[in-house]
Each structure stands twice: as structure tokens, then as C-alpha cells.
Amino acid sequence: DAGVTQSPTHLIKTRGQQVTLRCSPKSGHDTVSWYQQALGQGPQFIFQYYEEEERQRGNFPDRFSGHQFPNYSSELNVNALLLGDSALYLCASSLVVDTQYFGPGTRLTVL
Amino acid sequence: AQTVTQSQPEMSVQEAETVTLSCTYDTSESDYYLFWYKQPPSRQMILVIRQEAYKQQNATENRFSVNFQKAAKSFSLKISDSQLGDAAMYFCAYRSGNNNDMRFGAGTRLTVKP
Numbered sequence: 191d192a193g194v195t196q197s198p199t200h201l202i203k204t205r206g207q208q209v210t211l212r213c214s215p216k217s218g219h220d221t222v223s224w225y226q227q228a229l230g231q232g233p234q235f236i237f238q239y240y241e242e243e244e245r246q247r248g249n250f251p252d253r254f255s256g257h258q259f260p261n262y263s264s265e266l267n268v269n270a271l272l273l274g275d276s277a278l279y280l281c282a283s284s285l286v287v288d289t290q291y292f293g294p295g296t297r298l299t300v301l
Numbered sequence: 302a303q304t305v306t307q308s309q310p311e312m313s314v315q316e317a318e319t320v321t322l323s324c325t326y327d328t329s330e331s332d333y334y335l336f337w338y339k340q341p342p343s344r345q346m347i348l349v350i351r352q353e354a355y356k357q358q359n360a361t362e363n364r365f366s367v368n369f370q371k372a373a374k375s376f377s378l379k380i381s382d383s384q385l386g387d388a389a390m391y392f393c394a395y396r397s398g399n400n401n402d403m404r405f406g407a408g409t410r411l412t413v414k415p
Contacts, residue, residue, distance in 0.1 A: 221401060223401055223403075225403075230407075231407060231408075232305075232392050232394075232405030232406055232407050232408050233346070233392070233403075233405050234405075235402050235403060235404075238401050238402070245401075246400055246401065246402055248402065278344060280346060282346075282403075284401060287398075287399065287400060287401050289334075289336070289348065289351055290348075290396075290401065290403060291348065292338075292345060292346035292347075293345070294343070294344055294345045295344045295345065295346075297344075
């Protein structure tokens with residue numbers, strides 16, 4: 191039973207660029223949530239997707255957007271990257287509103 | 302808004318001994334869930350234990366148990382017979398009963414000494 195997978199593992203971008211991160215949920219899960227974890231801090235909720243719609247959103251600007259596909263996988267897009275966007279981006283999957291299981295994360299560095 | 306506070310940035314325990322990590326939270330809701338997650342250097346967030354607020358009985362998973370004090374809004378994690386593999390960052394998290402927006406504390410770094 192495959193767990194949550196994320197790609198890529200690491201990514202280096204420059205300010206102003208755009209980035210896309212990908213997530214495949216755990217088998218049987220239909221809901222994907224995205225979190226940003228800055229160095230030395232706890233994760234912060236970005237948004238959640240269910241049935242291909244953004245169901246809930248945290249306090250993040252519109253530069254952060256996402257998508258969920260019919261197979262429940264998801265993408266996180268960040269436009270106009272800032273230095274402050276450097277962080278570990280975590281994807282978590284669940285069955286609707288239930289316990290979330292996390293992927294290994296994508297480390298994004300913005301130079 | 303719900304907040305989660307972990308007042309111990311770092312903790313240390315001798316191998317085979319017991320350690321307790323503290324967590325307090327603030328909420329006006331009655332339906333919620335509490336979690337402890339472990340994040341080793343590999344970065345993957347691993348679920349350790351979960352507690353439903355409506356259950357009075359404290360959750361237990363092998364060497365891990367919680368002390369859930371609902372009135373005091375306290376949710377501590379006890380690790381018994383500590384092992385070297387328990388060394389990691391531990392995050393306490395809160396989730397409302399009707400949505401998936403999890404709020405995390407700042408974490409406690411646990412060191413296990415051989």
C-alpha cells in the first residue's frame with residue numbers, strides 16, 4: 191500500500207519564477223491538504239482539495255494556487271516567488287475529514 | 302482562532318527512561334481532535350497518536366500514551382522506554398471536528414542519550 195508521495199524532493203528557483211509541486215495521495219484517500227513549513231517552525235495550512243475543488247484555505251496570498259485531478263492527485267503552484275517562500279512544502283492526504291497522513295515533503299529554495 | 306502551544310523547545314531523555322512532552326491548546330469548540338506527529342531528520346511527518354475530544358479515555362499506542370485534560374486544555378505525550386529511534390521533532394496538532402485545517406505547535410526537539 192503506497193503512502194503519500196511528493197515530487198520533486200528538492201527544488202531551487204530564483205525570485206519571480208513560478209514553481210509546481212506534485213502530490214499523490216495514499217491509496218483510498220480522496221482529500222489532499224498542503225502545508226508550508228518554514229525552518230524551525232510547525233507546518234502552516236495552505237489549502238485543501240476535495241472533489242477537485244478548493245474546499246478550505248489558510249492565510250496565504252493568491253500567488254499560491256492548486257489543483258486536484260480526477261485520480262485525487264494534486265498540484266501546488268506558487269507564482270512570483272519571494273525569498274520568504276523558501277520552505278518545506280508538505281502534502282497530506284485523508285479520507286474526507288479524517289486523520290491526515292503526510293508525504294516526505296518538497297524542499298523549495300528561492301535564491 | 303485555535304492555537305497550539307508547545308512550551309518546551311528542547312527535551313532530553315536517557316535511553317530506556319520515560320519523558321513527557323507538553324502541549325496546551327486554546328479553543329471554544331467542543332468537537333475536535335488532537336494529534337502528536339513525529340518528524341525525524343528525514344522530514345516525513347509520522348502520526349504517533351490521536352485523541353478524540355469526546356473520549357474520556359486517554360489514547361495509547363504501544364510505548365506512547367497521552368494525558369488528555371480537556372478542562373485544562375492540555376494534551377501531553379508520554380514516551381516510555383525511550384529508544385534512540387525516538388529522537389525527532391515532535392509536533393502537537395489540533396483539528397476541528399468539521400474541517401481538515403490542522404493547527405500545529407512550534408514543536409519540541411527530543412534528544413535520546415545512549
